[in-house]
């Protein structure tokens with residue numbers, strides 16, 4: 001099965017979601033990220049969703065679960081680049097991204113992670 | 120708004136199977152294309168694709184798979200997209216309960232049905248235990 005690549009940069013993990021994922025792929029990414037956090041002793045996870053033009057409750061839950069697991073493993077999660085139409089839709093859907101920080105782009109997301117991990 | 124929707128099964132409705140995760144992705148793409156073709160705003164495209172994604176997943180996950188029929192509608196000088204999700208699965212015992220935000224029988228977020236209803240303009244659900252579930256939605260162009 002295909003996998004979404006996870007890039008390791010210092011103590012950060014970076015995932016750039018480049019296409020619409022089916023549910024199994026999204027779940028595999030959640031598992032892979034959790035494993036990589038431990039393996040790389042990552043302190044932060046940056047997920048770039050700027051290419052996603054739909055985020056439904058399943059993908060939303062995957063993002064929330066990833067952030068919860070990351071937190072248990074002492075890593076923080078930042079979601080960057082959410083399209084405005086996606087944000088509007090998520091609010092109407094009733095989905096809150098709990099425990100996930102957001103930033104407008106990768107650069108700002110990195111700054112956010114840098115700040116919160118005290119580097 | 121009085122819709123002049125052709126009867127289901129008429130040739131103007133196209134059908135797509137909903138049997139795999141990949142079918143759900145294909146539907147999201149197709150719904151997007153249909154809405155772009157009739158010039159929906161980006162926000163309304165996104166709302167409708169999201170609602171379709173939620174309902175397609177339910178058809179697959181709870182209905183044991185099924186199909187979706189879709190057609191562009193014209194009424195009162197406006198255009199809309201109608202989607203009908205059909206499965207012959209176990210059905211829903213208590214529909215109002217299933218529509219309640221946060222209600223899930225499978226550890227989901229329980230936002231699919233209620234959320235989809237908020238995201239579209241028309242939402243009808245028919246479900247009979249043991250027989251299956253049909254959900255019809257329409258999103259009109261503003």
Ligand SMILES: Nc1ncnc2c1ncn2[C@@H]1O[C@H](COP(=O)(O)OP(=O)(O)O)[C@@H](O)[C@H]1O
Nearest residue numbers: 177181182217223224227228229230231232252
């Ligand atoms: N097509 C269907 N067939 C049978 N049950 C369904 C169907 N769609 C929804 N349900 C039931 O309604 C509940 C709520 O659905 P939904 O709002 O999409 O939330 P979730 O999928 O997160 O559980 C589901 O948990 C399921 O029990």
Ligand SMILES: [Mg+2]
Nearest residue numbers: 173177231232
């Ligand atoms: Mg659902």
